[in-house]
Amino acid sequence: MDRRIGILTYRGSRGFAEPEFLRRLVKEGKALGVEVYVFSPQDIDLVLQRINGFEPLAERWTCKWREWPDIVIDHYRYYPLKKHKHYLPIRGGNLFTFANNRFANKFRIHQLLQQEPALSQWLPETVGFSQKSFEEMLNRYPILYVKPTNGSGGRSILRVERKGDRFLLYGRPKKMARRQESLSSMGAVMKRVRQWVEREKQGGEQFFLQQGLDLSLLPGRTVDARLLVQKDGGGTWRMTGMGMRVGPVHSSTSNLHSGGHALPAGGFLAERFGTKLAEMIIHQCKELAMTTVEILEKQFGPMMEFGFDLGIDTTGRVWFIEMNPKPGRDIFRKLGQFERYQMAVRRPLEYALYLLKQDLPVEK
Numbered sequence: 001m002d003r004r005i006g007i008l009t010y011r012g013s014r015g016f017a018e019p020e021f022l023r024r025l026v027k028e029g030k031a032l033g034v035e036v037y038v039f040s041p042q043d044i045d046l047v048l049q050r051i052n053g054f055e056p057l058a059e060r061w062t063c064k065w066r067e068w069p070d071i072v073i074d075h076y077r078y079y080p081l082k083k084h085k086h087y088l089p090i091r092g093g094n095l096f097t098f099a100n101n102r103f104a105n106k107f108r109i110h111q112l113l114q115q116e117p118a119l120s121q122w123l124p125e126t127v128g129f130s131q132k133s134f135e136e137m138l139n140r141y142p143i144l145y146v147k148p149t150n151g152s153g154g155r156s157i158l159r160v161e162r163k164g165d166r167f168l169l170y171g172r173p174k175k176m177a178r179r180q181e182s183l184s185s186m187g188a189v190m191k192r193v194r195q196w197v198e199r200e201k202q203g204g205e206q207f208f209l210q211q212g213l214d215l216s217l218l219p220g221r222t223v224d225a226r227l228l229v230q231k232d233g234g235g236t237w238r239m240t241g242m243g244m245r246v247g248p249v250h251s252s253t254s255n256l257h258s259g260g261h262a263l264p265a266g267g268f269l270a271e272r273f274g275t276k277l278a279e280m281i282i283h284q285c286k287e288l289a290m291t292t293v294e295i296l297e298k299q300f301g302p303m304m305e306f307g308f309d310l311g312i313d314t315t316g317r318v319w320f321i322e323m324n325p326k327p328g329r330d331i332f333r334k335l336g337q338f339e340r341y342q343m344a345v346r347r348p349l350e351y352a353l354y355l356l357k358q359d360l361p362v363e364k
């Protein structure tokens with residue numbers, strides 16, 4: 001074992017956020033003949049140049065001092081909160097060679113993508129939040145999404161729907177259960193939306209507005225597609241897999257962490273749209289993802305993997321919702337696609353090893 005890969009992630013008082021995935025990573029590393037350990041910003045000993053690295057032992061985690069990693073996979077999910085302040089100097093500094101480059105927030109990504117004519121067919125209209133933009137967008141679209149720039153898991157997303165002469169609001173506040181409300185005037189809606197943004201924003205976070213898509217492929221549900229694209233051990237982009245996520249009843253989001261469940265993409269889409277259109281949809285999803293990663297690499301440098309959230313509306317049209325640079329891959333486990341899940345875990349390690357072989361660090 002002469003190569004060491006460090007996995008940088010968040011660890012709080014309740015341990016690691018995704019222990020199952022991290023366990024798998026270490027295990028897959030062993031199978032590849034590499035030392036893989038997990039660490040958090042608080043585990044770095046700068047003076048003695050060593051890392052308190054963790055690995056799973058039976059049901060528990062053990063840690064010991066380790067040598068500096070040759071390369072680090074950054075899986076730290078950062079939100080603008082005080083408790084993450086130790087992360088920023090690490091990511092911004094030159095302590096490590098990282099396998100994955102940094103990325104921008106969701107709104108900034110939309111702004112960048114909007115400049116690309118090749119992508120315009122797939123992008124829902126997305127603008128910064130203001131009273132003026134809200135009223136203007138709600139006049140043009142029957143559904144609007146209000147989203148935080150750094151949100152995840154469907155947190156703090158508010159959906160506003162114009163239905164007859166009423167407005168329906170659905171949202172999941174960060175500290176409470178899902179909420180619904182029906183209001184009768186634009187003034188009342190505006191007041192609520194402003195309150196929402198004020199209450200839900202974390203740190204200096206901003207909110208943005210997005211044209212709402214009709215994703216009710218099943219009655220009363222929000223259904224969308226998750227695509228995982230990853231670089232393989234030869235540095236080539238591959239589509240590792242795709243699955244559908246079905247949100248709970250009366251939810252405006254489909255996220256698995258908020259009660260959604262997974263369905264296989266091929267079967268589900270064929271049943272809804274017929275085999276031929278389903279094939280075309282899947283092909284388009286893949287084309288969208290591949291075109292987008294190429295464009296974004298020109299802006300941000302080499303990237304490692306992305307989880308794409310794609311909308312497929314009730315007419316079969318494909319839409320880009322967002323892309324996650326540190327994606328979950330649980331969907332494949334939930335679909336019972338264990339080999340694919342294993343591949344999804346292993347590929348970043350293989351790519352990190354590929355980078356080491358090239359001696360072409362992405363970022364120092």
Ligand SMILES: Nc1ncnc2c1ncn2[C@@H]1O[C@H](COP(=O)(O)OP(=O)(O)OP(=O)(O)O)[C@@H](O)[C@H]1O
Binds near residue numbers: 145147155253254
């Ligand atoms: N414009 C939209 N129209 C319809 N549904 C949307 C729209 N934007 C988001 N949604 C629904 O809400 C879900 C969550 O939105 P989004 O993916 O933007 O944020 P997030 O899931 O909180 O972030 P992350 O994926 O990083 O955890 C989407 O997967 C989709 O089901």
Ligand SMILES: [Mg+2]
Binds near residue numbers: 153154309322
């Ligand atoms: Mg998402």
